[in-house]
Amino acid sequence: MSGELKWEKVRSSAGQINLCLETLKLVLESPCTFHAIAVEKAPYRKWHENEENAFYVTYNYLLRQSSKGMNANCKVFIDQRSTTYGKQEELMEIITNHMLAKLPTYSKIEHVKMDNSKLQLGLQAVDLLTGAINTSYQLYFRPEAQIKAAKKIAISLMAKTLGWDSLAYDTYPNDHFNIWHFPIETRGKPKTEHVFRNLKIKGISRDEYEVMSEPIIQRGNSRQV
Numbered sequence: 001m002s003g004e005l006k007w008e009k010v011r012s013s014a015g016q017i018n019l020c021l022e023t024l025k026l027v028l029e030s031p032c033t034f035h036a037i038a039v040e041k042a043p044y045r046k047w048h049e050n051e052e053n054a055f056y057v058t059y060n061y062l063l064r065q066s067s068k069g070m071n072a073n074c075k076v077f078i079d080q081r082s083t084t085y086g087k088q089e090e091l092m093e094i095i096t097n098h099m100l101a102k103l104p105t106y107s108k109i110e111h112v113k114m115d116n117s118k119l120q121l122g123l124q125a126v127d128l129l130t131g132a133i134n135t136s137y138q139l140y141f142r143p144e145a146q147i148k149a150a151k152k153i154a155i156s157l158m159a160k161t162l163g164w165d166s167l168a169y170d171t172y173p174n175d176h177f178n179i180w181h182f183p184i185e186t187r188g189k190p191k192t193e194h195v196f197r198n199l200k201i202k203g204i205s206r207d208e209y210e211v212m213s214e215p216i217i218q219r220g221n222s223r224q225v
Contacts, residue, residue, distance in 0.1 A: 014205055037062040097109050170192050
């Protein structure tokens with residue numbers, strides 16, 4: 001994968017698949033924590049009223065959830081995106097700190113900054129992981145969705161590294177790797193799992209990719225994503 005690392009670029013090679021797998025392993029082996037949120041839009045009323053507002057509301061919940069156990073001052077970097085409100089970062093900082101102030105924690109958001117993901121490897125790693133999680137969640141709701149074979153294989157290998165058969169699950173709260181389903185009525189849908197990391201899962205060769213992807217491609221069509 002040349003240039004910036006993005007889930008969207010995982011389309012047609014063993015190397016792209018292996019990069020996703022190794023990124024997950026690196027996170028699981030590191031002192032970093034990973035938190036992701038997967039939103040089912042259908043029951044979430046705010047998403048139908050104002051999609052931009054709903055996006056930032058869920059982001060605030062994710063920041064609260066991921067930072068409350070740290071008992072530390074946190075600096076937040078998020079991928080650049082267009083917004084109708086010019087002070088969105090400042091608003092996120094204020095709202096999240098207001099949420100944290102109601103919890104038994106010393107955590108505080110020092111600042112929120114939208115940054116260019118091309119300059120932030122952490123944002124690129126997050127794009128790969130959250131992209132895989134959201135695609136797997138999408139496939140749970142729409143198994144017939146036309147997804148690139150490389151993405152499906154990457155999801156399968158990444159899931160095995162967590163001790164799972166899919167990335168469509170949410171997790172029991174833990175200190176290292178968490179997936180949250182939102183809104184609350186989607187918790188445990190389809191299932192809540194513990195993380196049993198298996199770092200022995202290996203990547204695939206080019207020849208293995210050709211064999212594994214062929215039956216998947218035959219069931220799909222040219223409009224895969």
